[in-house]
Every structure is written in C-alpha cells, then in structure tokens.
Amino acid sequence: MADLATVTDLENRLGRSLTADEAARAPALLADASALVREFTGQQLEAVAGDVIVLRPVGSLLRLPQRPVTAVTLVEAIAPDGTSTAVLSGWSWDGRDKVDLTYTTYSVDFTSPAWRDRMAPDTYQVTYDHGYAVARPIVVATVCAMVLRTLLSPSMTAGMVAERIGAYNYQLQQGAGAAGATVTMTKADEKALARYGPRRFGTIQVEAG
Incomplete structure (x- = not known):
C-alpha cells in the first residue's frame, strides 16, 4: 500500500531538499504517518x-x-x-x-x-x-505536517523543543504533544481528517477465512 504523501511533498513544503539525515528517516516516517491516518479514518484512501x-x-x-x-x-x-x-x-x-x-x-x-x-x-x-485516483490535498497536507513535526524536531525526546550540547541545556515545551522520535496525530490533524473518518452504520463486516 502506497504512502499517502511523498518525499517530494515534504520538500515542496520545506522549500528545500531534505538533508541526508532527513532523507534517511523520511520514508519510515511517511509510512508511519500514513498508517496512523488510515487507522484513524478506517479508509485506505488510495484507489x-x-x-x-x-x-x-x-x-x-x-x-x-x-x-x-x-x-x-x-x-x-x-x-x-x-x-x-x-x-x-x-x-x-x-x-x-x-x-x-x-x-x-x-x-x-x-x-x-x-x-x-x-x-x-x-x-x-x-x-x-x-x-481516490488523485490524493486528497488535505490528506497529503496532514501527513506532511505529522512527518515534518518529527523530522524537524531538535531532539528525539518528545516534548523537547530546544537543546544545547555544550554545558548541556534543554527546554521543554509547555504542555504535551511535542514531536520526538515518532510521528503522532494531534487534535488538529484529526479535525482536518474528520470528513474521511468512520461513519456509523449497521452492516457487519465479517472476517474472511
């Protein structure tokens, strides 16, 4: 199953090419973000x-x-x-x-x-x-936002928004939810994807096999 956004989508939003370190991490983060979006919406979204x-x-x-x-x-x-x-x-x-x-x-x-x-x-x-034969713009934008929060995070530690190695200093973001090593979905992401989310209906899906 293809990712819901691409490295090119990330670079278009950054206005530059990914660095070597960013390019090494981007594919896994795109896959993780796509999986989270599909889990939240219950939809495959691609054709x-x-x-x-x-x-x-x-x-x-x-x-x-x-x-x-x-x-x-x-x-x-x-x-x-x-x-x-x-x-x-x-x-x-x-x-x-x-x-x-x-x-x-x-x-x-x-x-x-x-x-x-x-x-x-x-x-x-x-x-x-x-x-969808053509990726939905809001889905691409949301996946990119999820990935870029993590990719551009100054630390692999969730909640840390500043870090200095010499005479080590760090600063924690006030409140929870700052990106760390893994992608996460925020309430804003869920709101953006709400129209693609699950509908309530009575038909029962049966497990095959």
Whole structure:
C-alpha cells in the first residue's frame, strides 16, 4: 500500500531538499504517518480495484465501508456450508455505498434437497472498486505536517523543543504533544481528517477465512 504523501511533498513544503539525515528517516516516517491516518479514518484512501469484502446485511442492504465506491462488479452469497458461493443477479447499487439485495436471485438453488435442512445465506461477498485516483490535498497536507513535526524536531525526546550540547541545556515545551522520535496525530490533524473518518452504520463486516 502506497504512502499517502511523498518525499517530494515534504520538500515542496520545506522549500528545500531534505538533508541526508532527513532523507534517511523520511520514508519510515511517511509510512508511519500514513498508517496512523488510515487507522484513524478506517479508509485506505488510495484507489483500489477488485477489493473483496464479506458482509452481513441489515435488512436487504449491504453498506460498503471503503469510500468513495467507484464500481461494484460482483455480489455472491456465501452458502450455509461457509465454503461455496452463489453469484447473485438482480441486486442494485445506489451509486454511492449501498447494495440492495431486495430483488436478487441466486445461481444456486438453496431450497433444493441438498440444502433443505440448512439455513439460508446470511453473508455476502462483494467485489468492488474504491478510493481516490488523485490524493486528497488535505490528506497529503496532514501527513506532511505529522512527518515534518518529527523530522524537524531538535531532539528525539518528545516534548523537547530546544537543546544545547555544550554545558548541556534543554527546554521543554509547555504542555504535551511535542514531536520526538515518532510521528503522532494531534487534535488538529484529526479535525482536518474528520470528513474521511468512520461513519456509523449497521452492516457487519465479517472476517474472511
């Protein structure tokens, strides 16, 4: 999975090239910041084709968790034995994030004698495309801000904003949250990413395997 910002994005904001030490640390910090953003939002954010997810519906609706949904290519019912699937037809996608199963039919007859005494399917496997083809500017800006706070920190010790080696002196920032050796997410970062954060809905994602 690609990072949500690049070294070039960092340099554009700095107005200079990274130093050798900064360039050595930047890839890991970009990866860490990207992971924190994805964890907070619950979104992959980059374009993904052919993603497969298993969901339980609420009523007749499946709500797809990754946004924006750009295509839904296949919906299958997982049979009561938990292993085989049946392709569905007649389902509809609302063009946003919901698949309606109201008028679906199955490619397998689950009412046949082989399935007569078993439960009907209650989990569905959806293949769909999602994400942004072009990185969202606010996401890039937030990731860069997270990385640069750490990359430009005068010390690897969190909270330290000044340091002098000769006749050693240091100064701590008043309050918590100053960057140290690792990237962190601030309340301002969370606010900037709020529109990409998790939505509350009833569809249940089922662990595959």
